[in-house]
Amino acid sequence: MKSDNNDYFDFMEEENPVEIKQIIGKYLSYWPWFLGTVFMCLFFAYGYLRYADVIYNTEAKVKLLTDKENSSFSLDVTKLFTKSSINLENEIALFKSVRLSEQVVQNLDLNVEYIYNSTVTSKRMYRPAFKVSSSMRADQIKEVFQFSLSITKTGYTLLDEKSGKTTQTKGYWLKNPVSGFPIRIEPGLVQNLAATIGTNYTIIIRPISQSALQLSSDFTVSPEGKDSDIVSISLSGTDGAQSEKIVDNLIHVFELDGITDKQLVSHRTIDFVDNRFIYLQKDLDSIEISKKEYKSNNDLSFIQEDAGASILKKSTKDEALFQIESQLLLAEMLEDNLNKQTVFELLPADIGLQSSSINQLVSSYNASVLEYQKSHISAGDNNPAIKVLVSALASQKKNVILSVKGYKQQLESSRAQSRLAQKTAEGSFSSLPEKEKVLRSIERQQNLKESLYLLLLQKREEASINLAVTVANTKIIDYAITNSLPVSPQGKKIYLGALLLGLLVPFGILFLIFKLDNKIHSAHDVEVSSKNIPILAELPSVAENSNSAMQNLEAFRTLAQNTSFIIPFTESSLGKVLFVTSSIKGEGKTFVSYHLAHAYSHLDKKVLVVGTDFRNPQLHKYLKQTKKENKGLSNYLHEPALQWQDLVCTTKEVEYPFSVLLAGAIPPNPALLLSNSRFKNFIEEVKKEYDIIIFDTPPTLLVSDTLIISKYADTTLYVMRSGLTEKNLIAYSNKLASDKKIMNMGYVINDVNFNSTYGYGYGYNYGYGYGYGRDSESKPWYRKSIIVKLFSK
Numbered sequence: 001m002k003s004d005n006n007d008y009f010d011f012m013e014e015e016n017p018v019e020i021k022q023i024i025g026k027y028l029s030y031w032p033w034f035l036g037t038v039f040m041c042l043f044f045a046y047g048y049l050r051y052a053d054v055i056y057n058t059e060a061k062v063k064l065l066t067d068k069e070n071s072s073f074s075l076d077v078t079k080l081f082t083k084s085s086i087n088l089e090n091e092i093a094l095f096k097s098v099r100l101s102e103q104v105v106q107n108l109d110l111n112v113e114y115i116y117n118s119t120v121t122s123k124r125m126y127r128p129a130f131k132v133s134s135s136m137r138a139d140q141i142k143e144v145f146q147f148s149l150s151i152t153k154t155g156y157t158l159l160d161e162k163s164g165k166t167t168q169t170k171g172y173w174l175k176n177p178v179s180g181f182p183i184r185i186e187p188g189l190v191q192n193l194a195a196t197i198g199t200n201y202t203i204i205i206r207p208i209s210q211s212a213l214q215l216s217s218d219f220t221v222s223p224e225g226k227d228s229d230i231v232s233i234s235l236s237g238t239d240g241a242q243s244e245k246i247v248d249n250l251i252h253v254f255e256l257d258g259i260t261d262k263q264l265v266s267h268r269t270i271d272f273v274d275n276r277f278i279y280l281q282k283d284l285d286s287i288e289i290s291k292k293e294y295k296s297n298n299d300l301s302f303i304q305e306d307a308g309a310s311i312l313k314k315s316t317k318d319e320a321l322f323q324i325e326s327q328l329l330l331a332e333m334l335e336d337n338l339n340k341q342t343v344f345e346l347l348p349a350d351i352g353l354q355s356s357s358i359n360q361l362v363s364s365y366n367a368s369v370l371e372y373q374k375s376h377i378s379a380g381d382n383n384p385a386i387k388v389l390v391s392a393l394a395s396q397k398k399n400v401i402l403s404v405k406g407y408k409q410q411l412e413s414s415r416a417q418s419r420l421a422q423k424t425a426e427g428s429f430s431s432l433p434e435k436e437k438v439l440r441s442i443e444r445q446q447n448l449k450e451s452l453y454l455l456l457l458q459k460r461e462e463a464s465i466n467l468a469v470t471v472a473n474t475k476i477i478d479y480a481i482t483n484s485l486p487v488s489p490q491g492k493k494i495y496l497g498a499l500l501l502g503l504l505v506p507f508g509i510l511f512l513i514f515k516l517d518n519k520i521h522s523a524h525d526v527e528v529s530s531k532n533i534p535i536l537a538e539l540p541s542v543a544e545n546s547n548s549a550m551q552n553l554e555a556f557r558t559l560a561q562n563t564s565f566i567i568p569f570t571e572s573s574l575g576k577v578l579f580v581t582s583s584i585k586g587e588g589k590t591f592v593s594y595h596l597a598h599a600y601s602h603l604d605k606k607v608l609v610v611g612t613d614f615r616n617p618q619l620h621k622y623l624k625q626t627k628k629e630n631k632g633l634s635n636y637l638h639e640p641a642l643q644w645q646d647l648v649c650t651t652k653e654v655e656y657p658f659s660v661l662l663a664g665a666i667p668p669n670p671a672l673l674l675s676n677s678r679f680k681n682f683i684e685e686v687k688k689e690y691d692i693i694i695f696d697t698p699p700t701l702l703v704s705d706t707l708i709i710s711k712y713a714d715t716t717l718y719v720m721r722s723g724l725t726e727k728n729l730i731a732y733s734n735k736l737a738s739d740k741k742i743m744n745m746g747y748v749i750n751d752v753n754f755n756s757t758y759g760y761g762y763g764y765n766y767g768y769g770y771g772y773g774r775d776s777e778s779k780p781w782y783r784k785s786i787i788v789k790l791f792s793k
Contacts, residue, residue: 030510038502045498048489051121055488058243059234061224061477062251064091088223092231095221095254099377101212103253106138108245111211115202126242128201129192133184135177138208145205147181151196156185161202219250230477240482247480255472261374265346265366269463272348273456276333280453287446294442321418322448327354328411329452334358335404344369344393347400350462352455358403365396520730521722523749529730533737536562536717536746539592541753556599559717559748563596566746567715574687575606579713581697581706581742583729587721588750590618593696596717601656605691608648611663613698614670614705620662623649632664637676644682659690670698674709683712700736701729707741716745722752
């Protein structure tokens with residue numbers, strides 16, 4: 001018999017590891033929570049997707065060209081191995097500049113915003129069935145103007161949301177603004193407007209600068225690759241058609257801006273030539289008049305040709321002097337233009353000077369002036385970069401002036417030498433008449449002015465041609481195209497997020513509940529903290545019906561059988577004394593005592609249940625007696641004349657009745673009463689009369705009554721209640737056993753709900769519950785899930 005007991009203890013002391021399916025099953029038993037939360041999150045996700053603004057991305061691609069690439073086809077193979085000379089960062093900054101965005105806003109009226117107000121939400125619209133424009137000039141709009149517009153059968157109802165002022169229009173045309181509403185309204189198609197009667201819109205008119213600032217920040221401009229000349233321009237918005245127009249218009253404005261920059265030099269050249277034409281025409285007229293008067297006064301008609309060789313030599317010298325004086329005159333005009341400049345302005349380019357260094361300096365100076373004019377508008381005078389650029393321009397201007405002066409000195413020296421050579425050549429013509437000499441001088445001046453006039457006319461035509469054929473340094477790879485898939489909201493991601501949130505929220509709540517729960521719920525909770533004390537039974541939580549009564553009986557039969565394994569074996573035929581106690585009140589020790597006695601009676605045992613809890617007796621309730629003052633053990637211990645046999649009553653069960661001795665009247669000092677020698681005599685007497693004597697004792701944590709009489713027990717059943725007993729009380733009961741204050745103790749777990757998240761899902765379904773109707777009808781509908789059953793096995 002001892003060997004069997006040892007085997008039983010070894011079996012009970014084995015640690016049962018918590019399987020992963022038990023943890024999953026613990027959460028799955030709350031699957032309605034998960035299902036409800038997931039459904040709610042998916043419903044909110046659907047509502048969000050139903051009414052949220054759908055954002056689409058619109059993208060265009062543009063290749064930036066250099067001047068050489070734009071002007072002519074080039075077979076320069078060095079381009080294959082060198083990096084592009086285009087500064088993409090500057091071009092990207094120009095694309096995102098507020099200046100260009102302002103032009104786009106003005107071109108497309110983007111400072112007027114339309115918001116459609118529905119019963120659920122509000123959405124921006126690009127173009128409703130009408131068009132609103134401000135009656136003020138763009139520079140007069142200094143603040144945001146917002147009003148409400150409702151379409152009626154007769155016209156519009158306007159409401160100023162700030163002042164609350166309301167007005168109504170007759171008809172759908174508002175050509176003249178009304179008081180308080182500086183706007184004009186132009187209707188679209190009549191059928192479209194008729195379909196929107198009863199709708200309401202919010203109209204917002206912003207300053208151009210504010211809208212341009214917002215638009216410039218909305219653009220995303222980035223290069224396609226590290227060494228690529230292609231840039232991608234993208235814009236996100238709710239209306240793909242509107243975004244495409246905005247992006248295409250930005251590219252158009254960028255192209256016009258580049259063309260305008262190129263045309264500035266040509267315009268400056270044309271203006272310069274036109275101004276010089278006025279003076280040249282006056283000089284030519286004066287020379288013609290002088291020549292006419294000279295011939296008239298000296299009766300001259302035609303000058304005969306001179307002798308061949310002398311005249312040829314003289315002509316060569318004259319031609320050389322003519323070229324020098326022409327260059328000297330052009331240099332003086334350029335120097336005069338430089339000296340008259342009060343600010344940095346463009347110089348005439350390529351006017352006929354034969355000095356390549358001066359032409360190169362003028363070209364470089366013009367390029368710097370263009371860069372200065374662009375940067376000066378946005379950066380201001382105090383910008384460090386502008387100051388550096390001004391310093392460089394001043395230095396370049398000074399270099400041009402010095403170069404022109406040096407070139408003039410060179411020309412004057414050459415002219416002196418030419419004149420000396422001319423005088424030598426003219427020596428041979430001393431015999432020529434003085435009149436012919438004077439006439440030649442006049443004709444030379446005339447030819448000089450005519451040649452200069454033709455040269456400037458040629459340069460003007462060249463500048464006009466360049467102005468006419470100027471094209472942008474851009475090539476459109478792709479016009480603005482809107483992606484059919486929205487950028488946001490992305491339905492799949494939102495539904496997936498809602499699904500995960502619906503799972504994580506109840507999981508997190510349950511996880512906290514499980515972690516913060518300090519109550520025991522199953523035998524496993526007790527086994528973790530108590531390795532050496534056996535768990536005799538887990539008593540299920542049952543209802544009051546026939547099936548539950550059978551389960552209850554089977555549970556206590558199992559408890560009776562397991563208890564018999566730990567009762568010390570003796571050869572004596574005396575009855576066995578069982579104490580039933582707990583740590584605190586309410587854990588069900590009286591319930592266990594009564595039903596355990598009932599189970600023993602079914603095993604043909606003669607059983608007596610004794611109420612020993614003098615402070616809070618509960619045993620009388622099971623006998624359906626309403627008064628606690630019925631005489632019982634306390635009366636027997638206090639009154640020597642009483643016999644305990646006279647106080648015993650029998651239960652009213654038709655089959656298998658058993659005896660009950662109530663606690664009796666509540667004494668003033670129960671501990672002293674239990675220490676009475678009559679209690680010891682009572683124990684010895686009842687052991688002779690009964691096979692099993694079950695004592696319903698007081699809680700050990702609250703009073704010391706049980707510990708006083710614990711030495712009389714053969715076995716102590718320590719009751720813990722699922723969902724009530726705290727886990728730290730396990731250590732307290734262990735200490736009572738280790739200190740030998742309670743003898744031969746075994747645990748009884750009461751009120752275990754095997755359908756809850758804390759149960760193992762096995763045990764009584766295979767033991768006493770087998771065949772007794774723990775069927776699916778007794779379970780809630782959500783506990784009949786196949787998945788829950790699978791993880792509960």
